[in-house]
Amino acid sequence: MKIIVNIDVMMAKRKISAGELAERIxxxxxxxxxxxxxxxxxxRFSTLMALCHELRCQPGxxxxxxxxxxEDVSK
Amino acid sequence: MGKVxxxxxxxxxxxxxxxxxxVLLAADLFAFRWIGWYVAWRGMGRENVARMTGTxxxxxxxxxxxxxxxxxLLKNIQAEVVFDGSNVRLLRMIAWCCAFAAxxxxxxxxxxxxxxxxxxxxxxxxxIVRVVKNVFQQAIEMKSELDxxx
Numbered sequence: 001m002k003i004i005v006n007i008d009v010m011m012a013k014r015k016i017s018a019g020e021l022a023e024r025i026x027x028x029x030x031x032x033x034x035x036x037x038x039x040x041x042x043x044r045f046s047t048l049m050a051l052c053h054e055l056r057c058q059p060g061x062x063x064x065x066x067x068x069x070x071e072d073v074s075k
Numbered sequence: 076m077g078k079v080x081x082x083x084x085x086x087x088x089x090x091x092x093x094x095x096x097x098v099l100l101a102a103d104l105f106a107f108r109w110i111g112w113y114v115a116w117r118g119m120g121r122e123n124v125a126r127m128t129g130t131x132x133x134x135x136x137x138x139x140x141x142x143x144x145x146x147x148l149l150k151n152i153q154a155e156v157v158f159d160g161s162n163v164r165l166l167r168m169i170a171w172c173c174a175f176a177a178x179x180x181x182x183x184x185x186x187x188x189x190x191x192x193x194x195x196x197x198x199x200x201x202x203i204v205r206v207v208k209n210v211f212q213q214a215i216e217m218k219s220e221l222d223x224x225x
Contacts, residue, residue: 031225041223 004064010055025050106131130183137172144168158218166208173201
């Protein structure tokens with residue numbers, strides 16, 4: 001059971017680099033990398049808001065819930 | 076607390092550790108003689124000299140370990156490495172040293188009863204250090220959570 005962060009998908013759609021996005025939303029590239037790799041334990045509303053604003057999307061486009069049970073059934 | 080005041084406080088504690096180390100070294104070097112005089116002054120049996128000296132030397136091993144761990148802990152804090160796993164290990168070590176020293180003095184208390192008070196004091200110190208260690212452990216978990224909040 002986990003939350004997957006699909007920032008790289010949206011970044012590819014909007015054709016924006018990680019460095020540029022990090023600069024625009026005011027976080028370090030290292031922190032953006034933590035977020036992209038789903039290593040983050042939490043995300044601030046302000047960061048999510050800035051991401052949605054810069055990537056012109058909804059929070060649901062960036063975050064995806066993955067249930068282990070569903071994953072097992074599909075296997 | 077200001078940085079200067081904080082630095083001064085750490086330096087003062089480091090100086091206290093050095094003073095305690097000097098006292099412990101003096102006790103290690105002269106305990107046998109001092110205890111000999113004390114036993115003669117109190118009119119206790121000569122067999123008590125070896126017993127009391129043995130208790131003090133056994134406890135001094137844990138005293139040295141404790142002082143070394145405190146020194147390392149303060150050096151870490153001085154280097155601004157505060158909420159770190161190594162500090163929890165050092166606090167755990169200090170707590171165990173207090174516990175073993177308490178056991179040594181508990182044994183010593185059977186032939187020199189005032190050692191029972193030292194044993195209780197060491198056990199109480201162990202309790203305090205363990206609580207601080209648990210607080211540190213919880214703080215480290217909270218810090219790692221905060222560090223990974225983007």
